[in-house]
Amino acid sequence: SAVISQKPSRDICQRGTSLTIQCQVDSQVTMMFWYRQQPGQSLTLIATANQGSEATYESGFVIDKFPISRPNLTFSTLTVSNMSPEDSSIYLCSVGTDGSGNTIYFGEGSWLTVV
Amino acid sequence: AQSVTQLGSHVSVSEGALVLLRCNYSSSVPPYLFWYVQYPNQGLQLLLKYTTGATLVKGINGFEAEFKKSETSFHLTKPSAHMSDAAEYFCAYSGAGSYQLTFGKGTKLSVIP
Numbered sequence: 001s002a003v004i005s006q007k008p009s010r011d012i013c014q015r016g017t018s019l020t021i022q023c024q025v026d027s028q029v030t031m032m033f034w035y036r037q038q039p040g041q042s043l044t045l046i047a048t049a050n051q052g053s054e055a056t057y058e059s060g061f062v063i064d065k066f067p068i069s070r071p072n073l074t075f076s077t078l079t080v081s082n083m084s085p086e087d088s089s090i091y092l093c094s095v096g097t098d099g100s101g102n103t104i105y106f107g108e109g110s111w112l113t114v115v
Numbered sequence: 116a117q118s119v120t121q122l123g124s125h126v127s128v129s130e131g132a133l134v135l136l137r138c139n140y141s142s143s144v145p146p147y148l149f150w151y152v153q154y155p156n157q158g159l160q161l162l163l164k165y166t167t168g169a170t171l172v173k174g175i176n177g178f179e180a181e182f183k184k185s186e187t188s189f190h191l192t193k194p195s196a197h198m199s200d201a202a203e204y205f206c207a208y209s210g211a212g213s214y215q216l217t218f219g220k221g222t223k224l225s226v227i228p
Binding site for chain 2: 004011030031033035041042043044045048090092094104105106107108111
């Protein structure tokens, strides 16, 4: 299994500011992803964090709003830029560990409230 | 495109009663299917998964699910509900070999004493 740590776990942010969320895994992983869970909603994939190259974004998500870094196989960051109240969500890091697509773990999430 | 449908956004059962949470998927490729649980103010915890092999899969906390290809279903069951089972449950799909998950909208389970 993989132990995933996300920071911050919770934060209250001012409108117009940016916040960077960190995801640290205790072992090297093949794949890392970022998901968003808006209040009362299900999870939506934001992007795949690619090691050493630009992230791959899903429809409706853009790099200017959600820049992602992945400098190595154990760490990634997601920045939520120029935040508005609509960005109030849980942001979750997800990792795949075994190269076969059938072992997927989630971090505890970062709960952001934008005021 | 693949999709996951969870029937019933809210299910209530009595303590000790059968829990049945429904999930159907649509996919053009062999699916991997997952059930996750989210307790209030917590992240996601994997309950069980189906990838290949045995279609009846057993997970943690007494839950199990059966993959039925002919019905494109992966319903979650537990013979006897416990108060601690109250949570939101998400069914998710990925194509075989992919880590990208498509989630259903979730079913909130309430357990009545």
